[in-house]
Amino acid sequence: MKQVLEGSQAVAEAVRLAGVQVVSAYPITPQTHIVEILSDYCATGKMNAKFLRVESEHSCMAALIGAQSAGVRTFTATSGQGLALMHELLHWASGARLPIVMAEVNRALAPGWNIWVDQTDTLAQRDTGWIQFYCEDSQEVIDTTLQAYKLAESVALPVMVVLDAFFLSHTYEPVDVPSQEEVDRFLPPYEARFELDTKNPCSFGPLVPPAVYMEMRHDMAAAMDTALATFPVIEDEFAALFGRRYGAVEAIACDDAEIVFVTSGTITSTARLVLENLRGRGEKLGIAKIKLFRPFPVDEVRKALKGAKKIAVIDRNFSFGASGIFAQEIRAALCNAPDHAPVFGYIAGIGGRDVTPEVLEEIYWKTKHNALPERESVWIGLQEVSHGS
Amino acid sequence: MDLELTEREFMYPGHVGCPGCGAAIAMRFVLKALGEKMMMVLPACCWSVIAGPYPSTTLKIPVIHSAFETGGAVASGVRAALDMKGDTDTTVVTWAGDGGTFDIGFQALSGAVERNEDFIYVCYDNEAYMNTGIQRSSSTPYGAWTTTTPGKDWKKMRKKNIVEALAAHRIPYAATASISHPEDLVRKVKRAQAVKGSRFLHIFASCPTGWKIPSEMAVKIARMAVQTNIFPLYEVEEGLHYTINYKPKRFPVREYFKIQGRFQHLKDEDLDVIQKMVDEDWELLLRKAGEHA
Numbered sequence: 001m002k003q004v005l006e007g008s009q010a011v012a013e014a015v016r017l018a019g020v021q022v023v024s025a026y027p028i029t030p031q032t033h034i035v036e037i038l039s040d041y042c043a044t045g046k047m048n049a050k051f052l053r054v055e056s057e058h059s060c061m062a063a064l065i066g067a068q069s070a071g072v073r074t075f076t077a078t079s080g081q082g083l084a085l086m087h088e089l090l091h092w093a094s095g096a097r098l099p100i101v102m103a104e105v106n107r108a109l110a111p112g113w114n115i116w117v118d119q120t121d122t123l124a125q126r127d128t129g130w131i132q133f134y135c136e137d138s139q140e141v142i143d144t145t146l147q148a149y150k151l152a153e154s155v156a157l158p159v160m161v162v163l164d165a166f167f168l169s170h171t172y173e174p175v176d177v178p179s180q181e182e183v184d185r186f187l188p189p190y191e192a193r194f195e196l197d198t199k200n201p202c203s204f205g206p207l208v209p210p211a212v213y214m215e216m217r218h219d220m221a222a223a224m225d226t227a228l229a230t231f232p233v234i235e236d237e238f239a240a241l242f243g244r245r246y247g248a249v250e251a252i253a254c255d256d257a258e259i260v261f262v263t264s265g266t267i268t269s270t271a272r273l274v275l276e277n278l279r280g281r282g283e284k285l286g287i288a289k290i291k292l293f294r295p296f297p298v299d300e301v302r303k304a305l306k307g308a309k310k311i312a313v314i315d316r317n318f319s320f321g322a323s324g325i326f327a328q329e330i331r332a333a334l335c336n337a338p339d340h341a342p343v344f345g346y347i348a349g350i351g352g353r354d355v356t357p358e359v360l361e362e363i364y365w366k367t368k369h370n371a372l373p374e375r376e377s378v379w380i381g382l383q384e385v386s387h388g389s
Numbered sequence: 390m391d392l393e394l395t396e397r398e399f400m401y402p403g404h405v406g407c408p409g410c411g412a413a414i415a416m417r418f419v420l421k422a423l424g425e426k427m428m429m430v431l432p433a434c435c436w437s438v439i440a441g442p443y444p445s446t447t448l449k450i451p452v453i454h455s456a457f458e459t460g461g462a463v464a465s466g467v468r469a470a471l472d473m474k475g476d477t478d479t480t481v482v483t484w485a486g487d488g489g490t491f492d493i494g495f496q497a498l499s500g501a502v503e504r505n506e507d508f509i510y511v512c513y514d515n516e517a518y519m520n521t522g523i524q525r526s527s528s529t530p531y532g533a534w535t536t537t538t539p540g541k542d543w544k545k546m547r548k549k550n551i552v553e554a555l556a557a558h559r560i561p562y563a564a565t566a567s568i569s570h571p572e573d574l575v576r577k578v579k580r581a582q583a584v585k586g587s588r589f590l591h592i593f594a595s596c597p598t599g600w601k602i603p604s605e606m607a608v609k610i611a612r613m614a615v616q617t618n619i620f621p622l623y624e625v626e627e628g629l630h631y632t633i634n635y636k637p638k639r640f641p642v643r644e645y646f647k648i649q650g651r652f653q654h655l656k657d658e659d660l661d662v663i664q665k666m667v668d669e670d671w672e673l674l675l676r677k678a679g680e681h682a
Contacts, residue, residue, distance in 0.1 A: 021470070022466065048473075049473070050469040050472060052465055052466065052469055052504075053504070054465070054500055055497070055499070055500030055503070056496060058458065058459070058462070059459065059461070060462075062456065062466065062497065063462045063466035064466055065453075065463055066430065066455070066464060066466025066470070067466035068466075068470070069466075069467065070466070070467045070471055070474075071470060071474065072469075072470040088456055089456060089459070092456055196451040196467065198426055201428075201448075201451040202451060202452075203446045203453075203454065204453045204454060205454035206437070206441070206442065206443050206454050207437060207440075207441070207442040207443065208443045209442050212443055
């Protein structure tokens with residue numbers, strides 16, 4: 001049924017439909033409507049779930065680790081500082097092979113206090129063993145959250161569904177909300193691969209010597225590879241039921257494109273508009289939208305960027321002392337591919353600054369008029385700042 | 390003595406603890422008192438090692454090892470999941486050391502108790518970070534040497550009173566116990582198991598390695614702690630109603646300190662200061678129990 005929903009509401013609807021049994025959350029950074037709606041669903045019986053109102057984001061993830069280990073489907077949502085505080089336990093959740101699903105609303109990290117969109121919070125967690133999806137609109141948010149449970153449970157790794165603060169979390173759009181019957185056909189009730197059980201007592205997560213630890217990590221690496229192979233299969237199943245698919249990478253007009261933008265999140269929607277305008281003026285622009293960031297879809301990225309003469313990566317994030325993080329990943333994915341195009345890195349929209357069609361056009365012309373990148377990263381729209389005398 | 394304990398053991402023979410480990414004695418009694426319908430959350434502590442490395446374990450119960458500061462939170466999650474599955478009669482127990490309870494895990498413990506999560510939190514107290522090499526915690530007593538309070542920098546602060554902190558949360562049940570008084574310990578575990586909501590057991594568990602005592606002294610030193618009033622045995626219901634379970638003859642603290650390597654640097658006047666602290670604390674406890682001295 002079509003409804004007009006915020007990105008936050010879309011997450012909450014997916015969590016309700018997924019039959020989550022334990023939700024845990026803490027209000028910092030600040031939280032979004034996601035947990036307010038879920039609190040209400042738990043209180044009114046619209047969801048048969050227990051809501052744990054924990055005293056920190058750290059305890060939030062710890063509680064989910066306990067709940068999922070005891071054999072139920074779980075969920076949390078967080079943002080910015082909250083995710084940073086969870087960091088230790090993100091490693092724990094993936095290392096314990098728990099299919100926890102989290103919605104993460106990208107917010108900038110302090111100081112100064114800034115609650116607007118910036119991807120550095122989630123990208124700083126790229127090595128924690130979590131699968132990461134970046135969403136463009138509310139329909140993708142609800143669909144991806146449902147797919148996230150299926151993928152997480154099939155490979156025994158946790159999944160982060162990432163959405164831009166405000167531009168997606170607080171923006172209303174028409175969304176097709178599937179019925180419970182439809183979702184039940186796609187996502188069966190949770191069956192734990194292993195769980196705390198008094199009839200079959202086991203110890204989870206004990207001391208592990210060097211003789212075994214490396215193999216355990218290799219198992220996780222293999223599960224990430226499996227996730228890359230499994231996601232398209234899950235998308236096929238989803239598409240058969242709901243008629244929508246997204247792809248780990250969406251290649252938009254890349255076949256004959258000379259310059260290809262690499263985008264993620266809501267910037268993609270703006271880029272689609274810019275593509276239409278520039279194509280109308282004879283400019284051959286394409287877009288490679290990265291939805292799946294971990295595992296990184298190297299083959300699909302190479303395929304999408306194969307014909308490009310120049311690649312312009314737009315990063316709403318920055319790794320200090322290096323470059324935009326998507327740009328790093330793209331460069332790494334291409335470095336062993338033959339005859340790849342030069343990669344131009346652009347930093348835009350940091351801390352919630354608007355990335356308008358004009359900003360993207362500026363990036364297009366800069367890329368077109370330079371044979372090679374001037375620098376690893378070009379910051380777009382920087383203002384002259386006076387620091388006083 | 391009649392412990393009314395099952396002969397069944399919930400530990401396999403053999404563990405990786407040091408000789409004379411008080412924490413191992415505490416675990417054995419607590420498990421026997423609780424029985425098989427329980428599962429354990431084990432945040433980082435000596436017992437993370439004592440239980441043995443993968444793929445072996447000395448524990449015959451379901452165990453989830455967890456990060457250092459998460460004892461209260463992981464147990465909250467386990468309880469929530471069991472409740473959702475309709476299993477309300479399995480006891481969820483967190484088993485943590487003093488560092489994981491008094492220091493890094495205090496926030497998660499406070500949060501869980503404020504929510505009155507239905508679980509038992511057991512802190513076995515060996516008065517320092519023993520497993521990591523005898524570093525000072527906020528449970529380390531006044532006067533103690535540790536590797537982070539060496540030489541003249543021996544600890545000059547009082548031990549945090551954790552049961553009082555829990556009582557201030559109006560926790561339904563909190564109690565102290567010692568490996569030297571197993572009847573009292575077992576009774577308190579069983580009592581805690583019968584109460585709903587959050588329950589806290591503070592178990593004095595000596596550490597021959599960290600305290601620099603012979604391993605055969607482990608139980609005796611714990612008994613001396615009780616008999617000198619350094620570690621009184623008492624219970625608190627709803628944070629209000631105090632019951633002192635054992636009133637010792639108040640042996641002077643000097644003997645207890647003299648035989649432990651960790652206190653060898655203390656002078657007579659230091660021991661006088663400590664005696665005064667112990668006497669003050671005892672008077673305070675008597676007043677709370679309505680038993681004016």
